[in-house]
Amino acid sequence: MYHDAGNLNFSFITDSGPGRLKNFRFFTEPVVRVLQSLGVPAQLQGRNDLVINGRKISGNAQFASGRRMFSHGTLLFNSDLEEFVHALKIKQDKIQSKGHQSVRDRVANIAEYAEREMDVPTLRKKLLDGIFAETGIRRYRLSANDWSGVREIMEQRFGRAEWNFGSQPRFNQQRAQRFAFGEIDARLEVRKGRIEQIRLLGDYRTRRERGASNGP
CATH class of the missing domain: 3.30.930.10 (Bira Bifunctional Protein; Domain 2)
Structure with a gap:
């Protein structure tokens, strides 16, 4: 949907x-x-x-x-x-x-x-x-007691990562995109639903590197 x-x-x-x-x-x-x-x-x-x-x-x-x-x-x-x-x-x-x-x-x-x-x-x-x-x-219309019960259920079950995302296995993700200044290859390491490491590879140059090459 x-x-x-x-x-x-x-x-x-x-x-x-x-x-x-x-x-x-x-x-x-x-x-x-x-x-x-x-x-x-x-x-x-x-x-x-x-x-x-x-x-x-x-x-x-x-x-x-x-x-x-x-x-x-x-x-x-x-x-x-x-x-x-x-x-x-x-x-x-x-x-x-x-x-x-x-x-x-x-x-x-x-x-x-x-x-x-x-x-x-x-x-x-x-x-x-x-x-x-x-x-x-x-x-x-939900009463104050109703809302209290809703929040309790949310905290105990529906708001927990285990319910929404399951076991959350470890995985790596890789995406590459070419821009005018070069290609960026992004590689992510994900553990328990969190991005723990990002590596950016490619044939691009940083702004400092470009400035150095254009210097006197």
Whole structure:
């Protein structure tokens, strides 16, 4: 999934009862109806994609544990699609099999189709108002005790490197780039998620060396 400041996410946490797990239509229909009310011709395509005129604006995924489940979706509202293309690598034959020649042709921003100008906070409010009105969900504001519990869980589990990065094996990384003044070859040694050593190699000269060669 791709995220930037022009991207909005929505999540439903609920019981994994009959007709909910793997039923993406159940969770995306309220979102689609709100978008359509804004003049955006969105629709569910395939199993878990929202599209506008065949161009993807949302991907959805689900996770279940015990009797509870989580359904999550993204919305490309006003994202940097050029960065999106660089960030995601999709097999070329998969793109062409769907009648598109590039990743850029295959995705779109909701803002391109909205009847009036809006920003991400406005879209968020529209979605909340529409979903709450349709489903009967009530707004709940976290209390001080709730936030205390959230912080405790974060400190004990979700804020720990072991949870977010796993075992963090040792590794080396190497990148080279040519500039007008020469090539720089950067080599990093990473241990436990920290860069412990950086070596810069190449055929470039430092500013002091260049000054010395130009001296009297």
